[in-house]
Amino acid sequence: MFFxxxxxxxxxxxxxxxxxxxxxxxxxxxxxxxxxxSFAADFVYYLxxxxxxxxxxxxxxxxxxxxxxxxxxxxxxxxxxxxxGRLRQMLQEAGYQLxxxxxxxxxxxxxxxxxxxxSYNIPADSTDPEGFYALFSQxxxxxxxxxxxxxxxxGIIVLKSCYPVSFIESDARLAAYRRCYLGMRDVxxxxxxxxxxxxxxxxLNPAATSAEIAGRARALASWLKxxxxxxxxxNLAVFDLFDVLAEWDQSQADANMxxxxxxxxxxxxxxxxxxxxxxxLIAEFVIEKARSYPER
Numbered sequence: 001m002f003f004x005x006x007x008x009x010x011x012x013x014x015x016x017x018x019x020x021x022x023x024x025x026x027x028x029x030x031x032x033x034x035x036x037x038s039f040a041a042d043f044v045y046y047l048x049x050x051x052x053x054x055x056x057x058x059x060x061x062x063x064x065x066x067x068x069x070x071x072x073x074x075x076x077x078x079x080x081x082x083x084x085g086r087l088r089q090m091l092q093e094a095g096y097q098l099x100x101x102x103x104x105x106x107x108x109x110x111x112x113x114x115x116x117x118x119s120y121n122i123p124a125d126s127t128d129p130e131g132f133y134a135l136f137s138q139x140x141x142x143x144x145x146x147x148x149x150x151x152x153x154x155g156i157i158v159l160k161s162c163y164p165v166s167f168i169e170s171d172a173r174l175a176a177y178r179r180c181y182l183g184m185r186d187v188x189x190x191x192x193x194x195x196x197x198x199x200x201x202x203x204l205n206p207a208a209t210s211a212e213i214a215g216r217a218r219a220l221a222s223w224l225k226x227x228x229x230x231x232x233x234x235n236l237a238v239f240d241l242f243d244v245l246a247e248w249d250q251s252q253a254d255a256n257m258x259x260x261x262x263x264x265x266x267x268x269x270x271x272x273x274x275x276x277x278x279x280x281l282i283a284e285f286v287i288e289k290a291r292s293y294p295e296r
Contacts (some may be wrong), residue, residue, distance in 0.1 A: 008289055018276075019083055027189050028090060031200075034053060045104075046121075048118070049119060049121070061144035066228040067155040067195070067290065068096050068097055068290075070097065070098045070099065070156040070286065071099045071100070071154035071156070071157050072087075072099070072100040072103075073100075073101055073103050073120075073127060073132075073156045073158070073159050074096060074100065074101075074159075075162040076102065076162065076269060077160070077162055077202050077269055077275075078102060078160050078162075079106075080270060080275035082098075082280055084272045084275040084279075085276045085278060085279020085280065087282060087283055088100070088111075088113055090279070090280070091283055091286065091287070092111070094283070094287045096286075099154060101110065101119055101120055101122070103125060104119040104122065107119050108120055120150040121147040123135055123138075123227070127159070127162055127163055128162075129161060129165065129176075129177045129180035130176075130180055132180065132186075133162070133180040133181075135148055135151065136183065136184045136188075137183070140191070154193070154194075155194065156194070156195045156196075156197065156286070156290055156293075157194060157196050157197070158197045158198075159170065159197070159198055161199075161201040163201060163202040163203065163204055163268045163269075165201040165217075166203050166204045166213075166214070166217035166220075166242070167204060167208070167209060168213055168217055171216070172295045173216075174219060175218050177220055180226060181229065185229070185236065188233070188236050189233070191235070192234070192235050194235060195235050195236075195290065196237070197236075197237045197239060197285075197289060198224060198237075198238045199238075199239050199282065200221035200225065200239070200241050200242040200243070201220070202270065203217060203246035203256060203268075204257055204268050205257065205263055205268040206253075206254045206258070208268055211255070214246075214255065214256035217242065218256040221240055222240075224238045224240075225238045225240045237285070237289045239282055239286075241278060241282070244277065244278050245262055245278060246259060247260070258270065259274070261273060
């Protein structure tokens with residue numbers, strides 16, 4: 001009986017050690033929870049995406065790490081800027097190559113606008129401040145083995161949270177978002193070889209918010225573009241997308257909410273006119289900051 005137990009133990013010990021090492025390696029690279037759901041999700045991600053990423057790598061090597069390569073991380077509102085607003089074309093006309101990724105399922109698109117068949121591993125597929133903070137909490141490696149290392153292949157990184165972030169129901173939530181951005185700013189300070197551009201979050205449709213909640217959304221956007229947050233950093237810039245899309249007149253019932261001429265019914269996505277107006281200003285801002293940023 002004892003002999004059988006020792007035999008079984010020897011058989012099991014290697015997979016146990018290997019599995020433990022794999023979990024610890026996963027945690028070290030991704031800075032993620034060791035929970036089985038998180039591990040399983042990322043295991044599937046790497047299984048599906050790694051071969052495609054490697055196969056496309058040589059074809060896009062000419063763009064990697066150069067100051068004229070822009071990565072735009074966004075969700076659905078950002079897709080409107082690219083499609084209806086022609087953001088990619090405007091940047092390309094100025095000599096820049098735009099890569100972009102919305103949801104993981106949309107895949108990463110290359111400079112020609114075509115999906116590449118894989119996506120960057122953005123934690124929880126989230127562009128909320130907590131999701132971006134989780135991304136920035138990862139280690140940077142020379143190989144694109146995690147989301148942050150994948151993002152850092154590009155010379156200019158543009159990040160935009162989507163309009164749900166404007167539903168700031170309490171001062172505590174506002175403070176939590178600020179802490180996330182301050183944590184990201186600490187990481188940005190460690191990477192002067194990259195230019196980071198935040199877009200403040202879009203406002204909500206009046207049907208989806210209240211004056212108090214919208215006021216906190218305005219407060220977050222105003223703080224992000226302030227000297228208090230940017231602090232004279234050369235590799236950090238903030239474009240106030242919220243202010244572009246929101247009603248600025250504080251005497252109006254829809255103050256700090258999606259402007260009437262930029263909305264369709266109760267939808268918080270800006271309409272084609274709003275997307276076009278915002279995209280033009282975003283392109284001008286990104287080009288200005290890119291040209292004034294010293295290439296390292």
